[in-house]
Every structure is written in C-alpha cells, then in structure tokens.
C-alpha cells in the first residue's frame with residue numbers, strides 16, 4: 329500500500345522534472361552484432377519515435393546517446409541494415425540523467441540479493457585485497473575478440489593446451505576495462521566432456537584485471553541450476569576461509585554469445601599476496617602453495633620427494649603439485665615438498681588426547697582452516713574434495729607464521745546434489761563418525777576429529793552452517809532471478825564450435841574405464857556423462873524441482889533432504 333503511494337508520488341515527481349526542465353538522459357546499452365551490422369535506438373514511453381544511439385568513443389560494444397527522460401518507461405531497439413526492427417519485449421523504469429551500461433535484452437541491471445552473515449571472522453592469516461572484482465547483484469559482460477582461426481583451433485583441440493591471444497573488454501554497470509593480448513586457454517577436467525568449455529585468462533606479467541593476473545571462466549555446464557558453485561563460495565566466504573570469490577559474467581567471443589560463466593580467481597603468485605598481504609607483492613615473505621591433485625590422501629610415504637609426485641594412478645597425474653614456489657619480496661626461491669612431507673609425517677602419528685594436542689596441531693596447521701573447510705564439505709555434500717576424493721584442496725605454508733599451513737578449499741562443482749563419481753544419494757549429510765571415508769585413508773579428517781576439543785568445534789561449525797539455511801534458500805531465489813535471462817540465453821546457444829568425440833565412442837571409452845575400475849560408481853558416472861552431453865534439464869526443475877538421477881537431484885530438494893538427515897542424526 330505505502331509502496332504504491334510512494335511509487336505514484338515518485339512517477340509524478342519524475343513527470344514534473346521532465347516537463348519543467350525538458351531534461352535529457354544519457355542512454356547507454358551494451359550490444360553485439362551477431363551476423364549483420366546493426367544500429368541501436370531507444371524508444372521513450374510508448375512513443376514510436378526512435379532516438380538513435382551511436383557507438384561510444386570508449387568501446388565499440390556500447391551504444392550511447394541523448395534522449396528525453398521517460399515518464400512511464402523506455403525500451404531499446406535494434407535496427408538491422410535491412411531496416412528490420414527488434415524492440416525489447418519489456419519496459420525499463422525511468423532514469424534521471426544517465427543510465428548504467430545496460431545490456432540489450434536483459435531486463436534489470438541489479439537485484440537485491442540477501443547477504444549471508446559472516447559466520448566466522450576471516451582466518452587470522454587473511455589480509456584480502458579489496459578489489460571489487462566480484463559483484464553479487466549484477467552480471468558484467470566480457471567481450472573477447474581476435475583471430476577466428478585461433479578461436480576455432482582451441483575449440484577443435486579441447487584436450488590440448490593450446491594458448492591463444494585475444495583482446496578483452498570488460499563492461500560493468502559503470503566501468504569499462506580493455507586489455508590487449510590476453511592469453512586464453514581451455515581448462516577444467518570435468519567440463520571437457522561437455523560442449524561448453526571452461527577457460528583460463530592470463531593478463532601477463534604486467535597486466536591485471538581488478539588486481540588479478542589470472543582468472544578462470546567456469547562453464548557451469550555440469551550444473552543445470554547454475555547456482556551450486558556460487559552458493560559454495562558464498563558459504564566459504566561466510567566461514568572466513570581463504571579461497572577465491574565467485575561471481576557471474578556473460579561472455580562473448582568474436583561477437584558470438586558463449587553464455588553465462590562463473591568468474592573466479594586463479595591461485596598464483598599474484599593471488600597469494602592479494603589474499604594474504606593486501607595485494608602488496610613487493611614486501612611479502614610468501615610461502616609455498618601445494619595442491620592435492622589426485623589421490624592426495626596426505627599419507628606419509630617416506631622422505632623421498634619423488635613418492636609425492638608419483639603418477640602411478642589411472643589418471644597418470646602427479647598426486648601433489650607445487651603450485652607456487654616461495655618468494656621473498658617478489659623474487660622466486662627454491663621450492664621443495666619438504667614442508668608437505670613433514671606435515672604428512674606429523675599426521676601419521678598425530679596427537680589426539682594428549683594435554684597439548686591442540687597446541688601441537690596448531691603449530692602445524694591453522695586448525696580453524698581445516699575444521700571450517702571439512703565442516704563445509706559435509707554441509708555442501710562435496711563429492712570431489714578431500715573427504716570423498718582426496719583432491720581439490722591446497723595447502724599454503726604461511727612463511728610469516730613459522731610455516732604454519734593454511735587449508736584452502738577449491739573446485740566446488742560436484743556439490744549440493746550434483747555428483748559424478750558417486751551416486752548422489754551418498755552425498756546427503758551423515759555424522760562424520762558414520763562417513764565411509766572416516767578412516768586412516770584420510771589422516772587429516774580422521775585424526776583431527778579424534779581431538780576432543782576439535783570434535784566439539786567441528787560439530788558447532790556444522791550446526792552453524794545449518795543455522796543459515798533459510799538465508800541460503802532466499803539467496804538461491806534471488807540469485808535465480810538475477811541469472812534467469814542469461815540462463816535462457818545460455819541454453820539456447822548452439823555449441824557446434826566445440827569438436828568432441830562422437831557420443832557413442834566416448835560412451836564406449838567410459839564403459840572401458842569403468843570396467844578397469846577407474847570410476848567407483850559406473851552408473852553414476854554414465855548418468856553424469858549422458859546428462860551433461862545430451863539431456864535438457866530445465867533451470868526451474870534444476871533449482872526448484874524434484875530430480876532423482878544417479879548423478880543429480882534438484883538443488884533445493886538435495887538441501888532439504890540433507891538437512892532432514894542432519895536433524896535425524898542429532
């Protein structure tokens with residue numbers, strides 16, 4: 329009621345302004361031309377007059393111009409060279425003075441997204457650069473452009489590591505950044521089965537976007553709700569952990585829509601000082617960053633480093649990797665696995681009920697970083713993290729804290745009811761004591777929770793994650809409105825630019841791997857493969873609906889089922 333009165337007052341106020349001052353508004357709209365050149369115009373109120381917009385002097389992707397202020401609303405229109413007109417099917421609310429950089433065909437610029445509380449303060453080691461890179465309530469647009477042959481080449485060879493150079497224009501609501509010769513390559517393991525690829529962007533030694541040198545564009549193609557990774561990183565942030573942020577971006581390459589992606593930071597020598605030293609590289613005593621790549625159980629294997637990079641596994645990949653060598657004031661130092669080896673040795677005989685157990689553990693590793701991360705793995709039903717798969721985590725030696733390790737979670741696509749290696753029904757909440765992997769094959773998980781003090785803290789952490797459930801649901805609803813238009817564009821893209829092995833051949837190869845025992849649950853993996861390649865699961869169904877596939881449940885369906893298991897377990 330009050331809202332309506334305010335709205336009427338506001339509209340009549342706008343009307344007065346426009347009549348009295350005949351004020352013009354600067355309209356700016358982002359558009360791309362798919363095949364034909366086109367021009368843009370704006371239509372004010374329901375008047376049929378078209379006010380032409382011209383290409384912005386800042387970037388060819390923005391059309392801008394002056395036109396009267398609307399009293400009812402306005403719409404953008406494209407006019408092709410053949411004078412075909414297309415007018416937006418919705419009206420935009422009147423704006424005073426100047427619009428944002430709006431996007432043609434996307435009905436709203438910003439959304440009200442409920443915030444999750446800061447459940448735990450940031451880890452004491454974190455001193456994160458405030459960069460503005462991730463904006464929750466809006467979707468910036470990225471235009472990549474360059475040689476068509478290069479773009480064709482990386483998509484025809486998605487299993488190789490070809491790097492190409494493309495120019496990038498980032499267009500936010502009120503900012504534009506242009507970067508030349510950005511190195512682009514295809515990335516991601518799971519999404520290489522899917523026609524929609526993930527990418528890595530590298531801006532070079534001197535280049536950066538919002539202070540970051542390398543960024544990832546996550547394809548989101550294994551998740552028909554598009555929201556799982558976002559919700560996971562929101563929880564990670566709410567739990568005060570060191571990790572990447574996550575936000576949505578829409579991507580065009582050579583003026584063709586590539587769809588909706590997740591923007592993430594890559595963990596490199598620029599990210600570490602950004603995360604732990606407020607972006608100051610020059611005055612930073614940076615430790616080593618290790619990654620758990622494959623079967624990285626953190627078992628002590630002896631003192632010989634070669635045992636920790638063994639590729640004796642079906643994926644023929646090293647178990648651990650030194651992601652970043654240590655540095656002092658920007659200068660690279662010699663790297664070794666010694667700190668990691670020492671830690672696995674500690675874990676093999678870790679103290680549990682000794683009176684000084686807590687202190688001894690904390691000398692080795694920031695136990696908050698471990699307990700919070702593992703509590704979230706449980707809450708988020710992660711099937712590809714340390715507990716379930718012994719991978720997708722990082723350990724950073726904090727050189728400013730006696731080489732205390734910090735646990736950094738990563739890769740959150742196989743979560744919240746989406747899974748590939750295991751039946752998704754095995755990812756619902758269960759007490760850690762009942763978890764099938766709660767044994768010496770996961771010495772970090774198993775041993776830390778044998779310490780009575782840590783067990784109490786861990787159970788409290790799980791409880792506080794469930795305390796935020798209502799907010800998680802309202803965030804899911806708000807974020808699904810934010811991405812709705814972009815999701816419907818994303819699913820309509822014909823991705824014939826990617827060359828994949830024919831479906832039936834790939835399926836045969838997968839069946840062979842299943843026979844060889846590479847995948848634990850063959851049914852789940854085959855289901856995952858066929859749904860990411862062939863099946864269309866609607867956005868609405870994926871978020872709000874009930875799905876009972878071996879590799880997928882509805883997003884809210886899974887959360888509420890898992891929450892029920894949690895309540896029952898108490």
Ligand SMILES: *[C@@H]1O[C@H](CO)[C@@H](O)[C@H](O)[C@H]1NC(C)=O
Pocket residue numbers: 352379394395396
């Ligand atoms: C307002 O915009 C119209 C249409 O573009 C233009 O003809 C007119 O000159 C502008 N008026 C002012 C005061 O800028």
Ligand SMILES: *[C@@H]1O[C@H](CO)[C@@H](O)[C@H](O)[C@H]1NC(C)=O
Pocket residue numbers: 354425426
């Ligand atoms: C009006 O918009 C112009 C162009 O975007 C901008 O330069 C100016 O600062 C704005 N004025 C006010 C009062 O907001």
Ligand SMILES: *[C@@H]1O[C@H](CO)[C@@H](O)[C@H](O)[C@H]1NC(C)=O
Pocket residue numbers: 473474475493494495508509
């Ligand atoms: C990138 O932009 C620069 C400067 O605008 C231009 O000279 C170059 O040709 C562009 N490169 C590509 C690959 O389009």
Ligand SMILES: *[C@@H]1O[C@H](CO)[C@@H](O)[C@H](O)[C@H]1NC(C)=O
Pocket residue numbers: 632633634635
């Ligand atoms: C470590 O193992 C490798 C491979 O088995 C071997 O060649 C090397 O000599 C060993 N190093 C030491 C110091 O034992």
Ligand SMILES: *[C@@H]1O[C@H](CO)[C@@H](O)[C@H](O)[C@H]1NC(C)=O
Pocket residue numbers: 751753754
């Ligand atoms: C999960 O589903 C599979 C296949 O339908 C079934 O065999 C198994 O018992 C289920 N497991 C659980 C924990 O519900």
Ligand SMILES: *[C@@H]1O[C@H](CO)[C@@H](O)[C@H](O)[C@H]1NC(C)=O
Pocket residue numbers: 764765766767768769
């Ligand atoms: C740990 O649990 C897993 C899953 O239940 C089982 O396959 C494995 O044999 C166990 N390992 C040990 C060392 O007990």
Ligand SMILES: *[C@@H]1O[C@H](CO)[C@@H](O)[C@H](O)[C@H]1NC(C)=O
Pocket residue numbers: 805806808809867868871872
């Ligand atoms: C799911 O339902 C909620 C209301 O319960 C709605 O706000 C949201 O837009 C729906 N999501 C999708 C993707 O349809």
